[in-house]
Amino acid sequence: MGLIHGFVAGTTVTLSALYLTHRSITQNTIEQRTILSNLSHTLATIPLPPSDIKVRPMPFVKRVSLVETMKDMWDSELERIVRTVQKVDWRGVREGVEDGIGEVVRRVKGGNAGQ
The missing domain is CATH 1.20.5 (Single alpha-helices involved in coiled-coils or other helix-helix interfaces)
Structure with missing residues (x-):
């Protein structure tokens, strides 16, 4: 069992x-x-909002031509260059050039004195 x-x-x-x-x-x-x-x-x-509200259709967007696209690229490149030039410390550049020219003048004068 x-x-x-x-x-x-x-x-x-x-x-x-x-x-x-x-x-x-x-x-x-x-x-x-x-x-x-x-x-x-x-x-x-x-409650649902009133149904008399009209939905505005999406505005028509004209496609930009290739010429306009190239103009926009040109403008943005120019803006980038101008901003880069504006950010340069011109006083520092001038002082660096002056120091370099002064060094060249010293070497030239020093080279002539030895002859």
């Missing part, structure tokens, strides 16, 4: 687990259905 008792006990445990799982899934489904129904009802009661 041990074999029959084991089979019955195993079947009982398996069926109990299946029943409890099915009941849990059913309860969750009912609860979710209730929540979704309440949300649907809430959304249905929200």
Whole structure:
């Protein structure tokens, strides 16, 4: 009788687990259905905006020609160059050039004095 008792006990445990799982899934489904129904009802009661508002169509945008694109590229390049030139410290450049010329003059004078 041990074999029959084991089979019955195993079947009982398996069926109990299946029943409890099915009941849990059913309860969750009912609860979710209730929540979704309440949300649907809430959304249905929200007033909609008046339908007489007219939607403006998107404005027509003319495509730019190749010549205009090239002009824009030229202008942006010129602006970049001008901004670069404006950022230069011209006093520092002048002092550097003066120092370089002074060094050349000293070497030239120093070279002539040795002859």
